[in-house]
Amino acid sequence: MDENLPPPLSARFKESFAYPTIKERLPSILAKIADTTFRNKVQIKEKYGEDGCEDLKSIAGCVSKLRNEIMTGKKLIPIQDKRSDVKTWNDYLDEMTVNEGSTPQWFVSPWLYVECYMYRRVQEAVENCSVLRQYDVFMEQKRQSLIDSDQPTLILMNYLFTVTNDIQSGKSLDIQKLFKQLIQVSLWGNKCDLSISGGADNAQKSCPLDQVNTLCDFILRDDLDKIWQYVRDKAPCRVDIVLDNAGFELVTDLCLAEFLTSSKLASQIYFHAKSFPWFVSDVTQSDFDFTFQHFMQSNSLATSQFVTQWKNRLDSGTWKFVVNDFWTSPFPYCEMRKHSPDLYSELSNSSLLIFKGDLNYRKLVGDRSWPPSTDFDTSLQGFSPAPLCTLRTLKADVVTGLCEGKAETIEKQDKNWMINGQWAVIEFAEGMKK
Ligand SMILES: O=P(O)(O)OC[C@H]1O[C@](O)(CO)[C@@H](O)[C@@H]1O
Numbered sequence: 215m216d217e218n219l220p221p222p223l224s225a226r227f228k229e230s231f232a233y234p235t236i237k238e239r240l241p242s243i244l245a246k247i248a249d250t251t252f253r254n255k256v257q258i259k260e261k262y263g264e265d266g267c268e269d270l271k272s273i274a275g276c277v278s279k280l281r282n283e284i285m286t287g288k289k290l291i292p293i294q295d296k297r298s299d300v301k302t303w304n305d306y307l308d309e310m311t312v313n314e315g316s317t318p319q320w321f322v323s324p325w326l327y328v329e330c331y332m333y334r335r336v337q338e339a340v341e342n343c344s345v346l347r348q349y350d351v352f353m354e355q356k357r358q359s360l361i362d363s364d365q366p367t368l369i370l371m372n373y374l375f376t377v378t379n380d381i382q383s384g385k386s387l388d389i390q391k392l393f394k395q396l397i398q399v400s401l402w403g404n405k406c407d408l409s410i411s412g413g414a415d416n417a418q419k420s421c422p423l424d425q426v427n428t429l430c431d432f433i434l435r436d437d438l439d440k441i442w443q444y445v446r447d448k449a450p451c452r453v454d455i456v457l458d459n460a461g462f463e464l465v466t467d468l469c470l471a472e473f474l475t476s477s478k479l480a481s482q483i484y485f486h487a488k489s490f491p492w493f494v495s496d497v498t499q500s501d502f503d504f505t506f507q508h509f510m511q512s513n514s515l516a517t518s519q520f521v522t523q524w525k526n527r528l529d530s531g532t533w534k535f536v537v538n539d540f541w542t543s544p545f546p547y548c549e550m551r552k553h554s555p556d557l558y559s560e561l562s563n564s565s566l567l568i569f570k571g572d573l574n575y576r577k578l579v580g581d582r583s584w585p586p587s588t589d590f591d592t593s594l595q596g597f598s599p600a601p602l603c604t605l606r607t608l609k610a611d612v613v614t615g616l617c618e619g620k621a622e623t624i625e626k627q628d629k630n631w632m633i634n635g636q637w638a639v640i641e642f643a644e645g646m647k648k
């Protein structure tokens with residue numbers, strides 16, 4: 215490890231947000247999983263019979279054991295299942311053991327690593343089932359949060375419908391203004407994750423368009439002008455969105471993608487998603503499919519036209535939905551080139567990478583305790599497959615790229631500014647010019 219880098223965030227710092235996350239938030243997420251699996255018993259029995267019930271029992275048992283391991287600060291143990299990423303995880307456990315001089319522990323080791331490990335252990339419980347190997351322990355919550363966001367979704371779809379019709383009919387529009395607006399809608403969509411709330415209802419309630427104006431002052435660093443100039447000069451170009459949460463956030467990402475495509479700023483959009491349930495609300499293939507199914511049942515003209523168009527875009531390859539196991543690995547992104555060279559080179563074909571959300575941000579900056587005024591480029595530690603930007607509301611006590619004194623000023627105004635999801639950053643790193 216580079217001695218000059220600040221230390222990784224960890225629950226061993228009791229005043230940091232890692233500590234209550236591991237002590238309270240993670241155990242409560244696991245308790246909720248055990249709870250919902252029991253509640254699903256009747257349904258599962260109908261569909262899968264006794265084997266299904268046995269699987270549910272086994273998932274609940276594994277999750278309760280894991281909860282106990284966390285609460286008693288046990289050592290991390292190797293993953294044991296047949297998923298193709300097992301070796302990666304177990305090799306990393308060995309590597310961390312060597313680095314730390316002893317086996318990693320929940321309240322001692324880097325927060326990023328142990329928190330990712332928890333979700334991989336939950337998946338282990340599912341992988342070892344006999345009939346429920348596709349089971350998603352967070353499915354109900356994710357679906358409900360999409361349904362609970364129907365109202366703001368409709369407002370957004372109707373608005374976008376007018377915008378795209380105007381574009382098509384050649385009406386003169388302020389594309390720059392729309393670009394900035396839809397980026398901000400997608401940014402604030404990131405408020406709606408289910409991990410920060412420990413799985414409690416966190417759906418979008420207010421009007422997503424009004425929010426853009428009222429929340430302007432809560433953006434601590436705003437590189438939108440630079441991003442706009444870059445995209446305008448590159449257009450039409452390939453844009454990659456590294457997705458975060460299902461539910462309303464995904465709706466906002468799809469709307470951003472639609473705007474970029476119909477305005478011809480983007481020629482192609484890649485959506486990157488998780489290959490198994492992750493940090494409660496992150497998008498998987500089945501969440502993406504459910505979102506489309508849900509839209510297909512809508513009575514709204516705008517929604518049903520968009521969903522047909524989006525399916526066509528996916529069929530024709532203008533849009534691509536891709537998953538990669540790297541996104542559900544514990545590695546910070548500066549290690550992507552080493553651990554997933556194929557993904558790194560795939561991303562380098564893009565003109566702009568948009569990283570959504572808090573966890574992506576933590577991985578971009580290596581989840582280290584950087585002084586907030588550290589240059590954003592420096593904190594990326596060489597990760598630069600293509601020009602990139604982040605749309606992130608702050609839910610963890612790490613941030614870089616703020617101007618000198620900004621953190622201190624905000625701290626006086628709101629002592630929870632780094633963790634309450636009320637503040638945000640839009641940061642751009644152009645990297646090496648291509
Ligand atoms: O969905 P997001 O924005 O990545 O947030 C995920 C959550 O997980 C954490 O990274 C850790 O629990 C928080 O910082 C945040 O609440």
Ligand SMILES: [Mn+2]
Nearest residue numbers: 407458493496
């Ligand atoms: Mn998430």
